[in-house]
Amino acid sequence: MPNTYLNADLHCHSVVSDGTLTPEQLARRAADRGVQLWALTDHDEVGGQHRAAQAAHACGLDYLTGTEISVSFAGHTVHIVGLGFDADDAQLSQGLYETRNGRGPRAKEMARQLELAGIAGSYEGALRHAGNPELISRTHFARYLVESGICSDTYEVFRRFLTEGHPGYVPHVWASLRDAVHWITDAGGMAVIAHPARYGLTANEEYALFSEFKQHGGQGVEVVTGSHHPHEYAIYADMAQEFGLAASRGSDFHSPEESHTDLGDLPPLPARLTPVWELLQERIQRA
Known part of the structure; x- marks a missing residue:
């Protein structure tokens, strides 16, 4: 067996x-x-x-x-x-x-959309959480939004941002x-x-x-x-x-x-x- x-x-x-x-x-x-x-x-x-x-x-x-x-x-x-x-x-x-190569341009567009929603500096903030800049992702943006006090945890980030129909969502x-x-x-x-x-x-x-x-x-x-x-x-x-x-x-x-x-x-x-x-x-x- x-x-x-x-x-x-x-x-x-x-x-x-x-x-x-x-x-x-x-x-x-x-x-x-x-x-x-x-x-x-x-x-x-x-x-x-x-x-x-x-x-x-x-x-x-x-x-x-x-x-x-x-x-x-x-x-x-x-x-x-x-x-x-x-x-x-x-x-x-x-x-x-x-x-991986497409993640950088996608991340910059996510940051642009978040800035239009009143959240500045998200690209630089996400980069601080990315151990590998080539792999910057929604998770790194989520951690920045929690760090900044905009959301209480990463689950709230994905409820309010970064998913389809919400600010910061960019398909790839x-x-x-x-x-x-x-x-x-x-x-x-x-x-x-x-x-x-x-x-x-x-x-x-x-x-x-x-x-x-x-x-x-x-x-x-x-x-x-x-x-x-x-x-x-x-x-x-x-x-x-x-x-x-x-x-x-x-x-x-x-x-x-x-x-x-x-x-x-x-x-x-x-x-x-x-x-x-x-x-x-x-x-x-x-x-």
Whole structure:
């Protein structure tokens, strides 16, 4: 029987993208909270992978390389997690660089719109919170708006600003689904649909996403994640079985102050599923 009870946390973020902890701090936190297999999945970036692997091994953790790629699909932004790839793969690195490259102009337009709404200095303020300026994002703007006292927390920021129909929202064309899956699989890894319940897709759009993803060579879906409610675990367990996908598990942890779910806190995967780590045994970097 597959080991669905392994405490694997295969989705979290560091200061290399929009988290607040370093890869080393995350590794220690994961180990202290009982994680056995860990992956750092920074947005559109692999620059923290070697640090994360070294820190994981120093803490006694097994490690899988990871990233989370932003994808434009059917008018929505969806995320594809890559696991177990070669972190030095040139094609993957170039694809991620090109995906990141549009964030700077987008951030400046967000700041312009916020200024029209009476909020000055947001670009410079967001930059102070961005460990990697190439990856300046809505999360960094949100932290600035909280720091400035405009909102009480980041959840209020996203209710009032930075989402569609509100000041500061600027859409962006990300990678294609095909490219994201191929970058990951050509680098020896597995592509996984991240937190599918978050996207607000219609039933037809979701079916199209899963179908096209599988057609391009995608192999997994996050079933148990900090972004899903318990009843959604069952929904996406069924989807995993319907499409013949392996199941992944990850907290989507960003920060001790901001994240609902901490590293290692999720329940196990449903026993009827094949965990992604069963298919990635040869790619796990053992402690």
